[in-house]
Amino acid sequence: MHSYELALDEPVSGAHLDELNRRVYYISEAIIGFELVPGDGGAVDAVLVSTSHPVDAEALGKKLRHVVDTEVRPQLPTPPKVLWRSATDRAPRPDTFAGLLADGVVHEIGPGQVALGAPALAALDALDGLLRDIIREEFGAHEYRYPTLLPVTALHRSGYLSSFPQHMMFAARLDGDVDTYRTFAEEVGARETIGDRVLHRCAPVDRCLPPTMCYHTFDQFAGTVLPDENTVVTAKGGSFRHESRYHRTLERLSDFTIRETVFLGTAEFVREARDRFRRRAVELVEELDLAGRCEVASDPFFAGAATAAQVSSQRLLELKHELHLDVAPGDSISIGSFNLHEKHFGDAFGIKGPDGATVYSACVGFGLERFTYAVLCQYGWDVADWPAPLAERCRTTPQPGKGIR
Numbered sequence: 001m002h003s004y005e006l007a008l009d010e011p012v013s014g015a016h017l018d019e020l021n022r023r024v025y026y027i028s029e030a031i032i033g034f035e036l037v038p039g040d041g042g043a044v045d046a047v048l049v050s051t052s053h054p055v056d057a058e059a060l061g062k063k064l065r066h067v068v069d070t071e072v073r074p075q076l077p078t079p080p081k082v083l084w085r086s087a088t089d090r091a092p093r094p095d096t097f098a099g100l101l102a103d104g105v106v107h108e109i110g111p112g113q114v115a116l117g118a119p120a121l122a123a124l125d126a127l128d129g130l131l132r133d134i135i136r137e138e139f140g141a142h143e144y145r146y147p148t149l150l151p152v153t154a155l156h157r158s159g160y161l162s163s164f165p166q167h168m169m170f171a172a173r174l175d176g177d178v179d180t181y182r183t184f185a186e187e188v189g190a191r192e193t194i195g196d197r198v199l200h201r202c203a204p205v206d207r208c209l210p211p212t213m214c215y216h217t218f219d220q221f222a223g224t225v226l227p228d229e230n231t232v233v234t235a236k237g238g239s240f241r242h243e244s245r246y247h248r249t250l251e252r253l254s255d256f257t258i259r260e261t262v263f264l265g266t267a268e269f270v271r272e273a274r275d276r277f278r279r280r281a282v283e284l285v286e287e288l289d290l291a292g293r294c295e296v297a298s299d300p301f302f303a304g305a306a307t308a309a310q311v312s313s314q315r316l317l318e319l320k321h322e323l324h325l326d327v328a329p330g331d332s333i334s335i336g337s338f339n340l341h342e343k344h345f346g347d348a349f350g351i352k353g354p355d356g357a358t359v360y361s362a363c364v365g366f367g368l369e370r371f372t373y374a375v376l377c378q379y380g381w382d383v384a385d386w387p388a389p390l391a392e393r394c395r396t397t398p399q400p401g402k403g404i405r
Contacts (some may be wrong), residue, residue: 002033002051006061008068015080020044025244026166027063030055031089032245050125066370083107083321084282084294092291092326097249103400105381109175112247112254116369119383119397124257124372128236131259131366132279139273141232141261146216146240149207154168154219157348160211167241169209169254172202209240213260221264222349232273236368250373251333260365270362271340277364278321279337279393285323288387290378292325292332325359325374335371338364 012020017036023036030051039045047064093099100106100120107115116124135141149171155161160235161168174180180201188194210216213235220233239258246252261277263270278294285292297320323336339362345351353359379386383394 001109002054003048004051004055004057004060005037005046005048006057006064006149008044009065010073011039011041011045012068012072013041013043015077016072016075017044019075020068021072022045022246023067024049024064025246027067028055028060029244029400030060047076048235081296081318082293082298083278086286086291086293088289090291090326092288092328092374093380094328096373096377100376100381105376105400106250112243112252114250114253116367116372118400119381119394120372120376122370122383122394122397123375123386123390127154127371127375128259128296128368128388129393130284130389131281132234134284135232135234135261138276138280138354139232139234139261139263141234142237142273144220144233145219145237146151146210146213146220146237148209150210150215151219152206152208154215154222155208155211157222158215158345159348160215164211166244167211169211169240169242170205171207171209172199172205174198175203195340210237211241212239212365213237213258214262214365217260217262218345218349218351218361221351223351223354225354225356226264226267226359227354229276229355230263230269230273232261232263234259234261236260250369251327253369256370257368258365259368260363263362264346264359265353266358267342270360273336274321274340274362274364278323281323281336281364281366285325287389288375290325290374292323292335292374294321294323296320297322297334297337325371325378327374327377333370333374334367335374336364336366338362 020036024047025031030053031049032052034048035048037046037048049060097106101108105117106118108118109115132143151162152170155168162233174184184197184201187197192213215238216235217233221231236257236259238255240255243252243254247254263273282294296318317340319340319342321338322334323338324332325335326332341363342362343358343360345361351359351361375386375390382399383391383397386394
């Protein structure tokens with residue numbers, strides 16, 4: 001392993017440290033570890049990075065400083081704004097993920113991929129059921145089951161490709177020609193690894209793995225006039241984001257499940273619906289007696305010319321709220337987000353209301369593996385210890401054997 005201390009042009013401190021932390025691994029695939037190096041007064045004036053092979057430290061430092069100077073430092077400092085905090089003093093247990101692995105409740109498939117078994121899978125389905133009850137009771141949403149693959153055009157027109165390129169995962173296929181198939185089949189038989197020989201034989205990419213479910217909905221209604229003034233759509237499905245080396249436990253996966261609800265209509269309707277769902281979600285968390293908080297947040301914009309302005313604007317206008325639950329002493333994860341889009345997606349996808357005006361939109365999404373993990377961290381994985389609303393839905397769930405690998 002090789003280490004390099006990369007100096008910053010000026011020290012970074014305060015809220016900017018979080019923004020720096022969430023970007024370092026995306027600067028280069030070569031980085032396999034890093035530490036922020038504090039200088040005088042506690043501000044960070046360098047980043048110590050580790051790589052698996054020798055690299056050009058000067059070039060790596062230049063990349064780091066460019067990201068800091070264009071995306072981190074220009075962000076307006078905004079103090080954290082907490083909208084709700086739980087009254088419970090429930091403390092999450094330490095080393096939950098290690099216990100889940102030891103008892104066979106979960107199984108690590110690969111980086112950012114985890115298989116769920118009993119009773120975690122039952123908890124995930126039950127939590128989704130509780131959310132669907134809210135969606136049905138409050139909004140009478142239309143529910144869809146979308147295909148996994150999403151047209152690349154949907155993310156292109158939405159602006160996702162230029163705002164979050166670090167998360168993109170594309171679906172490729174071989175070019176449709178018998179010579180390509182024959183040559184590829186011969187290479188597979190002659191080589192132990194094939195990954196580095198695939199892309200140059202692929203057709204142009206027209207499908208990708210969806211980073212979240214709402215893009216399916218926007219693409220579904222692209223270029224249409226909605227028959228009703230306000231429309232609500234909900235869906236559950238697999239979502240995929242490249243997390244580099246930020247993936248860990250069930251807290252940050254590259255392959256996960258989202259329950260997402262999209263609101264389309266007037267500005268007043270989508271804001272009220274977003275806020276109403278947030279209130280109902282908080283009530284659910286209180287009913288489950290889970291420790292956490294809800295706060296104003298921002299998305300992980302990266303590598304764009306307007307990244308700093310996008311983050312600052314999102315926070316100042318309070319367009320994004322996140323519901324966090326505790327998963328370890330002093331540590332929490334976002335299990336749900338409540339987002340206002342203004343007319344961004346209505347304009348991008350050409351969606352209009354019955355009056356011919358471009359619709360406003362909002363969405364609410366819950367990471368179901370994260371929600372499940374927070375419950376397991378705070379209650380353990382004996383169904384008998386779970387809060388009543390959850391335990392009642394999981395009454396027949398088998399318990400795992402102890403020490404199963």
